[in-house]
Amino acid sequence: MMPFLTIAFPVFNPIALQIGPIAIRWYALAYICGIVLGWIYARALVKNEKLWGGPAPISLVQLDDFILWVTIGIIVGGRTGYVLFYNPAFFMQHPAEIFELWKGGMSFHGGFLGCVAAVMLFARSNGISILSLGDITTAVGPIGLFLGRLANFINSELWGRPADESVPWAMVFPNGGPLPRHPSQLYEAGLEGILLFTILAVMIRIGALKRPGLILGSFIAIYAFARITGEFFREPDPQLGFLWGGLTMGMLLSVPMIVAGAILIVMAWRRKTPEHT
Structure with missing residues (x-):
């Protein structure tokens, strides 16, 4: 029997915005908003300058130019990771569908490698x-992760x-059968988005950016623990x-991130002063 308080899933329109013949789906909107909000932050x-102990190692003009680079890295890496890690057999038989991004299928671990x-x-x-550019990039990363998980839930x-x-x-x-299930997308939104963002923001406020690589390393390790928990x-x-011993692919890909x-x-902790180049 179903639990007495089982919540009915709210049915959403898969299209977030419709402007004439142009339709923007929730997942695409999550990417767009994540990149824009991340850029602003x-x-x-x-x-x-107080956060860096002096001028930041990157100018605003360089940061604006970098947005295009990292956007391409996330999209290409995310799609490549999904193809290789999660469904290689299918895409070997249907190679043309590799480029059909609107059908979904992105991997965080692949997107992270593309970002790197x-x-x-x-x-x-x-x-x-x-390392400093990596610190900036990962400091804003949880914003996109939060919005992406919300899009997973909506979809x-x-x-x-x-x-x-x-x-x-x-x-x-x-589309999940008759059984009531954990809304794991919301769990991950909380862990990978809100919690991770909060921890990194607090670290930044107490001077973490003065040690290049500290935010980057913390993001990688904390995300990995959050992802494993969500899995x-x-x-x-x-x-x-399930793979070896009940592990999942998401767990296995996260273990090297902890290391x-x-x-x-x-x-980063052994560095006494920032390294600006």
């Missing part, structure tokens, strides 16, 4: 500290595992299911 960080590539290439070509995708009577907020998703409530992708994040944190 990043500009505020760059302009506040954009940071490294832009920083080297503009004589900027890679009724990436829903959670079946819940029992002890979860009164469980929902029956329209305990999220239904695995049907084409993959990488810890290394960056230790290296």
Whole structure:
């Protein structure tokens, strides 16, 4: 039987905005808003010299130019990661669908690698500290993660595992079968978005940007823990299911991030002064 307080999933129109023949879906709107809001927040960080202990290692003009680079990195990396990590067999048989982004299918881990590539290439070509640019980029990252998870919820995708009577907020998703499930998209929005953003914002306020790589490393490690936690409530992708010992692909891809994040944190903490280039 279904729990007494099971919540009916609110049915949303998949199209967020319709302007004549142009239709903007929620997922696309989440990306657009995430990039714009992240850009605004990043500009505020760059302009506040107190946070850096002096002039920021990147100018506002350079930051504006970087937005295009990181947008391309996120989209190309996110799609490539989904193709390689989550559904390679399908896309080998249907290669043309790799470019059909409007059908969905993006990987955070792939998008993060694309973002790393954009940071490294832009920083080297503009004589900027890679670690400091990485700090700025990851400081604003949770904004996009929060909006992306909300879009997942609105689209009724990436829903959670079946819940029992002890979860009164469980929902029956329209394409998730008759069982009430955890709204894991909202769990992840809270962990990867609100909680992560808050922690990084507090760190920035107490001087973390003065140690290049500290915010970057903290983002990587904390996100990994948040993602692993969320995966305990999220239904695995049907084409993959559970992997070794009940682990999911999201968990396995997050483990190396914990190690990488810890290394960056230790290296940053050992630095006594900022390194501006």
